[in-house]
Amino acid sequence: MTEFTWKYTGQAPIKVRTFIMSYGITRTLLKKIKYHGGKTLVNGEASLVNRMLQTGDTVKVVLPPEPENDHVSVSNVPIEIVHEDPNFLVVNKPYGVASVPAHNHVDSLVNRVKGYYQRQGYANQKIHIVTRLDKDTSGLVIFAKHHFAHSVLDKQLKDRTIQKTYLAIVADRISTPHFEIYLPIGRADDSFVKRQVVDSGKMSVTEAWTVRRLAKQTLLKVRLHTGRTHQIRVHMAAIGHPLIGDWLYNSDDHSMTRQALHCAELTFYDPFAGRLLHCEARLPEDMQSYINLHKL
Template sequence: MIKFDWQYTGDAPIYVRTFMRQQGISRTLLKQIKFSGGRICVDGTPVRVTYKMQRGQRLEVTLPPEVPSDHLQASETPLAILYEDDHFLVVNKPAKVASVPSHLYADDSMVNRVRGYLIRTHAASQVTHIVTRLDRETSGIVIFAKHHFAHTVLDTQLKQHRLKKTYFCVVTGVVDSKHGVIDAPIGREPGSFIKRMVRHDGKPAQTEYWLAKRMPASTLLRVRLHTGRTHQIRVHMASIGHPLVGDFLYGQQTNPWIHRQALHCASVSFYNPFAQRQITCYAPMPADFAAVIEHESSL
C-alpha cells in the first residue's frame, strides 16, 4: 500500500477534502480513495472528507490498491533509465519502439517494458502509468508515473504547461530565422486515420523553435511544444515548407543516414512535489541522429 502524510500548518480550520485538493489529489483520485479501498486518517483516526482539520494535525492518505491488466504482456527487454524514485520513472525510448501497445506492437512497447521492470523490481504498484508519449519513429524521453497520484500530479503540470519538453529535429532546407513560433491549429487530414494537417477548424497548436545549426541542405532546430497535438512538430514544420528529414508521412524518406523522421526528445523538466525539487533529465542523441548531422554538415 502506498501512503502519504502531510501536517496542516494553517491557522483557520480546513475541510479534509479541501486540504487534499491543495496537495494535488484530484476529484477522481479522491473518489477512488473513498470508494475503492483507500484510507483517510487524521492523527491516526479514520475520518470523512468533511472533517475539519485544526492547525498541527496530520493527514494520512493510503492509496487504494491498483490492479494490473491481465491483458498487458510484460517484456523482459531492459530499460535505459534516466531518473527513478518511488514516484516517477523516466526512460530513454529508442526509435522504432512504440510508446504503447497496439495490435501491431502488442508485446514490446515501452509500456510492456516498464511493466516487466515493475514486476522484476517488486514495485509497490505494478500498474503502468504513461505520462508522455512519443511516436514510434521518434527517439528520446518518455515519463512514467509509478502510481495514480503521481500521474495526476504530472497531468496537472502538463495542462498548466509547467512540464517542459525540448526536442531536436533536422528539417529539410535552410531555415532563415534564428527563432520562430508556429501558431496554427491541427486536425485530422480528411480520409486518413493517421495523418494530421493544419486546418482552420483544428485544435490550437503552438510550436516554438530556435536555430541550432545551419547546414547546406538542412537545418538543425531546437524545439519546444506549447501544446501536445499528435504529430505536432512534424505537421508544423511541413506546413512552413521544412518537413523533417526522413519523414515518410509528411515529407520523403530519402536520407541514407536515417530511416525515420529526424526527431529526438532531448530533455524534460518537471516539479517533483514528493521530493520538493525540480527534476531535469537529458537523453543523448542516438547514433542515427548524430550521423545525419555529421553527413549533412559535410555536404
C-alpha cells in the same frame, strides 16, 4: 502500500478533503481511497474527509492497492532509465518502439516497463504512462508509479506546465536563429493518421531555435506550446522544412529510416520533493551519424 503525510499549519479550521486536494488529490482518487482499500487518517486515527482540521493536525493518506494491467503482456527487453524515484520513472525510448501496446505492437515501452517492474518486485504493478511519443520518435517518456502521481502530472499536462524540448533535423538551411509558428492543425480528409494545417483545425504554436546549419539541412531545438498530434512534423512541413526521413510528411526523403525527431529534455514539477525535475537524453546514434555525415 504507498502513503503520504502532511501537517496542517494553517490557523483557520479546514476540511480534510480541502486540505489534501490542495496537494493534488483528485475527487476520483478520493473515491478510490474510500471504496477500494485506502485510508485517510488524522493524528493516526481513521477519519472522514469532511472532518475539520485544527492547527498542528497530521493527515496521512494511504493509497489503495492498484491491480496490474492484466491485458498488458510482459517484455523483458531492458529500458534506459534516465530518472527514477518512488513516484516517477523517466525512460529514454528508442525509435521504432511504440509507446503503448497495440495489436501490431506487442513489445511497446509499456510492456518493457511492466517487465522492469516485475523484475524489481515492485508492490504496485500498474503502469501509468503520462507522456507519449510516436513510434519512430525517440526520447524521454514519463511514467507515474501510482494514481496520485499520475493525477498531479495530468493536471500539469492540462495546464501546459510540463516542458518538452525536442531536437529535429529538417530539410534545407534555415537562416533565422529563432522563430515561432502559429498555424491551426486538423485531421487530413483522406487519412486517419495524417494531420494537416487547416483553417478549421485547432490553433497550434511551435517555437524553434537554430542549433546548427548543415550542408543542406538544419538541426533545430523545438518547443511545443500546444500538444497536437504530429505537431512538429506538420508545422515544419507547412513552412517548407519537413523533417528528414519523415515517411508521412516528407515521403521523397529516404536518407534516414525514421523521422529525425528526438525528445531531448523534460522539465516538470515534482510536488512530492517540492522541486522542478529536469531530465535530458543524449542525441541518438542515428541522428548524430546523420549530422556528422552532412556537416559543413
